[in-house]
Amino acid sequence: MNRIARLPVMAAVLCTALVLITGCNRLQARDQLNKGVEAFKTAHYEEAINHFQQAVQLDPSLPMARLYLATAYAQQVIPNLQTPENMKFANLAIQNFQYVLQKDPNDINALKGIASLYLNTQNFDKAKEYQNKVLAVDPNDASADYTVGVIDWTVAYKNALPVRQSLGLQDNGDAIKDKKACAALAEKNAPLIQEGLDYLQKAIQIKPNYDDAMAYMNLLYRRKADLECGDDDTRKADLAQADQWVQKAMAARKANEQKKNQETAAHGIVLDQK
Numbered sequence: 246m247n248r249i250a251r252l253p254v255m256a257a258v259l260c261t262a263l264v265l266i267t268g269c270n271r272l273q274a275r276d277q278l279n280k281g282v283e284a285f286k287t288a289h290y291e292e293a294i295n296h297f298q299q300a301v302q303l304d305p306s307l308p309m310a311r312l313y314l315a316t317a318y319a320q321q322v323i324p325n326l327q328t329p330e331n332m333k334f335a336n337l338a339i340q341n342f343q344y345v346l347q348k349d350p351n352d353i354n355a356l357k358g359i360a361s362l363y364l365n366t367q368n369f370d371k372a373k374e375y376q377n378k379v380l381a382v383d384p385n386d387a388s389a390d391y392t393v394g395v396i397d398w399t400v401a402y403k404n405a406l407p408v409r410q411s412l413g414l415q416d417n418g419d420a421i422k423d424k425k426a427c428a429a430l431a432e433k434n435a436p437l438i439q440e441g442l443d444y445l446q447k448a449i450q451i452k453p454n455y456d457d458a459m460a461y462m463n464l465l466y467r468r469k470a471d472l473e474c475g476d477d478d479t480r481k482a483d484l485a486q487a488d489q490w491v492q493k494a495m496a497a498r499k500a501n502e503q504k505k506n507q508e509t510a511a512h513g514i515v516l517d518q519k
Contacts, residue, residue: 315358322362335362357375387451390451394462398435406427
């Protein structure tokens with residue numbers, strides 16, 4: 246009977262101990278998280294990863310630990326490099342961002358992080374997929390629209406370059422006169438170019454002085470000129486549109502610089518008098 250009576254007491258003691266251990270782990274996890282943030286700020290990414298990993302192990306429910314760990318892995322990724330080590334860091338970053346999305350499918354930072362990683366590892370279809378997920382959460386994210394436009398131009402350029410080279414043409418707007426080659430290229434590039442123009446137009450509607458988006462409007466119209474097979478007037482009209490976007494981009498860039506300089510002057514500049 247005494248033994249049976251002691252069981253609830255032992256259970257209560259064990260429960261209290263578990264609560265104390267859990268509370269201690271959470272405190273240690275937050276300490277590791279803070280140390281990781283400090284290491285991250287000073288660009289000591291390997292050290293930051295170690296602290297964030299410990300934070301996750303100590304308290305898997307800590308909201309920011311996974312996001313910071315994924316971001317630290319992402320900082321190790323070198324754009325456009327397909328080495329095993331680079332892909333390992335990219336995959337680890339994506340896995341941890343995905344863990345964040347399991348808890349909150351609309352976490353904008355995780356969605357943007359994955360989109361950026363796929364872009365940097367040249368997985369363009371997945372990059373566009375995740376940029377569109379960003380836009381589903383925030384339809385006014387001009388940078389997501391811009392990035393889709395950049396991807397479409399990049400793929401269209403990769404498609405066009407070998408065709409032009411095989412025909413002995415430089416990338417200077419000269420017409421592709423081989424109708425068969427032009428038609429084949431149009432089949433690949435026409436949907437990309439139209440999609441890219443649509444996304445860039447939306448980015449500019451959201452952010453009217455978006456000079457980078459205007460610069461890519463120019464580039465996409467030059468790719469569109471490739472596809473006007475035998476229609477020289479339309480090809481020249483595309484190139485004229487491209488030139489207009491160059492002028493708009495330059496004007497917007499100048500206006501943005503002036504605005505930046507005015508804001509700097511308004512806040513004042515403190516000079517070191519030593």
